[in-house]
Amino acid sequence: MTPLALRIALIHLRARGRQTLVSLLGVATGVGFSIAMAALMQGSQLDFINKIIDATPHIMIKDExxxxxxxxAARRYADGAVALDGAKPTEExxxxxxxxxxxxxxxxxxxxxxxxxxxxxxxxxxxxxxxxxxxxxxxxxxxxxxxxxxxxxxxxxxxxxxxxxxxxxxxxxxxxxxxxxxxxxxxxxxxxxxxxxxxxxxxxxxxxxxxxxxxxxxxxxxxxxxxxxxxxxxxxxxxxxxxxxxxxxxxxxxxxxxxRAESWDEANQDILEALKIRNVIMYTVVAAILLVAGMGIFNVVSTITFEKLRDIAILKSMGFREADIRAIFVLQGLIAGTAGSMLGWALGFGLCQIMSSIEFKVRFATDLTQLPLYYSPWHYAIATVFAMTAAGLAAYIPARRAARVDPVDIIRGAA
Amino acid sequence: MTNEDRQPLVVARNVTRVLPAAVPVTLVHDIDLDIFGGEVMAITGPSGSGKSSLLYLLGLLDRPTEGRIEIDGADTAAMNSDALARLRLERLGFVFQFHFLLPEFSALENVMIPMRRLGRLDEASMTARATDLLGALDLGDLVRKRPDQLSGGQAQRVAIARALANDPAVLLTDEPTGNLDSKNSAAVFDIFEKLAREDGRAVVTVTHDLDLAGRADRRVELVDGTVVSDRHQH
Known part of the structure; x- marks a missing residue:
């Protein structure tokens, strides 16, 4: 069944070439920017942590x-009813x-x-x-x-x-x-x-x-x-x-x-927390991009299901199950997601290359510096999982509707 | 052998289909039919008499609100949609007024679609069978043509070949000659007769064409969703 569903899915997408391309580019943009942003975010985070680790003591014991x-008096009468005001500690x-x-x-x-x-x-x-x-x-x-x-x-x-x-x-x-x-x-x-x-x-x-x-x-x-x-x-x-x-x-x-003994991560807790928040913001933005890309996929699959109602009806009359019909249209979303992700890999890698070649001067620092980037296959994997999930969900909604089409209604309408 | 000695391929008992609405619409009412292999049965009647509705019920595309339908002795009332789809795939074939061929596929590929879904044959066997079916319908030279490259009669014959792809016991056709000229209509009916006589299939056809209906072995006439006559003609 799957090769046939795949074939039908590919034919449908090809028939809607321009629309498919737009949705595919949407996915590619989301994946590409996700990869580039993740490389930049993690790179700068690791760079910052490494600088802290290298430049400062890992633990600083202070005279406090x-x-x-x-x-x-408070120690002696812990549960006492007497309040002490104005007690001055011994100057040490x-x-x-x-x-x-x-x-x-x-x-x-x-x-x-x-x-x-x-x-x-x-x-x-x-x-x-x-x-x-x-x-x-x-x-x-x-x-x-x-x-x-x-x-x-x-x-x-x-x-x-x-x-x-x-x-x-x-x-x-x-x-x-x-x-x-x-x-x-x-x-x-x-x-x-x-x-x-x-x-x-x-x-x-x-x-x-x-x-x-x-x-x-x-x-x-x-x-x-x-x-x-x-x-x-x-x-x-x-x-x-x-x-x-x-x-x-x-x-x-x-x-x-x-x-008081302060570790490097405790001393920089506020900045490390800010880095975490920055990551959340980054992934939220990427998720939003992929959501928009998902809408593109939803749009193309919806259009195809609407155009192919007769085909759906005849396939069902031949003995295709609802699951078979659903598979055809979910596959369309996944194909767009896969192709878009692969394009996005190339885009993400290209963006990283461009960013790594940029030199600039940071305020409060005296040297020219480059954007710190961290390359990891996980960035590609996470972006792809995001994209495929968005694509699958976006396609599933019209696919489910298509699978529930009553062939009798369509055939009667066509007659 | 008479029909009394044989098991019917399709049995309809007290089949009623009512469309739920503010004022419910009765499509067919209390239909009893036994359909046997080897016969061409024409369903006739005025527009709106329930001919197509009855065909869709017999073909398991729709479910009766009352009564039951058996295919090859199996009661379909309790079957879920997947089981009904499987029965359609294995035992039933449809031909409609419009050919409904998938426009992006060639004639050969269209015929192979039900076989691929069934998955019983390998690629070579499927190709051979589809080629044979198209050849038997005088379409041997057109196997690579797409539907938009075929005439109406040719496309309808491809649709018949597709309906026969999985060797169904029952062929259900809904105004199959409605878009064809008289010559092509007669040719299509010749095919139906051959399928019934030589292959022992049951062919049920809904038609407005009384000449063609006159050629059927059996004619069932509907009026207002009810069978008003059911007679053997030959």
Whole structure:
């Protein structure tokens, strides 16, 4: 039965060539744009995640707590009827207590690499120009293992921090704003009132303006003195072998040490959520395109069923079942869906090629960039399943009507 | 052998068909018929007397509101639409006033459609049988022609060949000569006679043409949906 139904379906579609072509192009457009959009969306998402994973610590332990400490009175009289107003918590010195011990214990955990940090604010002056910046105190040997800083250095080396008495690694954007360069000495003032003369021993460039124009690095010990916070660290950077398990590991670290431990995905939760919403919007748009394509198929199959009522009647009088008639017209939709999908594959691939060749400059970034695309057969499969479902449903409605045609009515009408 | 000694191919008992409407319309009323193989039966009557309605009921294209129809001893009343379709495919053949050939298919392919649906023969056997059927109806040279390349008489003969494709026991025809001239009409009726006499099929034909009806073995006359006469003519 199927080859005959297929043959009749093909003949019917050929007889309605122009209309079939339009509906087929509708499917192709939907599938093609779906593939291109999916490649772009997933590509940009993965690119973004990879950048986060590469550029930031997988887990950052901060000198703060997720929940404020409970007042002793509230703890003692949890169910008491007395309300405490205006209780002031004890002022605590910021910083991670027992950071050295914490670092040692973290390093003993399998798959983790750890670096202690002291981060603070400074004002940098160079020949009358003042610029505010974040200063990050690092241990170069440890920091090399948790950060891409060494790779981002364009001039000089990370180890050059050891070669000068007060060495400073500066973002190239900040240096440009100050008019300073390699080997120049700048004046660095901290909120604690300590002022250092520091020599620029290296320049880095990440491509992210906020970092290139707003961060400097120095040895941890120097920054502790500059901030007047001897032996204090306020961040511990952790890299893990299991990047996508960072959230659970951060929770475990937080439970063990008490300090807030934020994984990369928690820190960027809002953006990751936005990416999910963006995907939903994208697939909604694609579904809408395919819905319109489905209407095209509905239109062509409806027209054919109307034109072929006599044929349907005679086929039924010959002994074709309703299911046989339905199959003929559903096949027409599926043929248009299949051909449209295959055209859409070519269109989608072509669009990806075009998009991948476009170079442009992103605001807030200093480099030319290309659209990040991710090629996956799943994009083709998902778009095709969408298209075939839309085509099948669109054809089924008129096919069902055609199958229910009463041959007697048609034959009487023709007589 | 007389009809009394044989089993009828088609039996209609108390068949009534009423169209539901605000004022119900009775198409046929209380019809009793036994139709045997080897006979050509003409159904005649004035327009609107229920001839075609009776034919569609006998051909299982319509269902009676009362009474029952048996084909080869099988009561069709309880059959679902798929079973009725199967019975039409295997045991019944239709020819209508218009040939209703599928316009995109050749004469040969049109004849092969019911065979393909039945699926009992391989491609070569189907082609051979369709070619034989068309040849027997003097259409041997036209097997590759499409319906729009055939004359009215030729197209109607292709429709007859298509109706015979699955070797049905009963051929039901509705004004098959209505669009043909007298010469072609006579030729078509010759074919019906041959199918009944030589192949033992039952041929039931609805016709307005009293000359042709006069050639039938049996003539059933309807008036207002009721059989008013049922007589053997030869």
């Amino acid at each position: 707590f997720r929940n404020p400490a409970e007042q002793p 010195l910021r910083g991670i207590k027992g950071a050295g011990r914490t670092v040692t214990q973290l390093e003993a955990m399998p798959g983790l690499v750890v670096a202690p940090i002291l981060r603070g604010q400074v004002v940098i002056r160079y020949f009358g120009k003042d610029e505010a910046a974040a200063i990050v105190g690092i241990d170069p040997e440890r920091h090399r293992r948790v950060s891409q800083l060494a790779g981002d250095i364009r001039d000089g080396r990370l180890d050059d921090l050891h070669t000068a008495a007060n060495g400073l690694i500066m973002g190239d954007g900040l240096a440009r704003k100050l008019g300073a360069g390699m080997g120049d000495t700048v004046t660095v003032s901290s909120p604690a009132g300590v002022v250092f003369k520091m020599k620029i021993v290296a320049l880095f460039h990440t491509g992210v303006i906020s970092l290139d124009e707003g961060e400097v690095y120095a040895l941890l010990k120097k920054v502790q003195v500059l901030q007047d916070r001897q032996n204090v660290v306020n961040r511990i950077y952790v890299k893990t072998d299991d990047v996508y398990g960072a959230f659970d590991q951060a929770r475990a670290i937080e439970a063990r040490f008490g300090y």
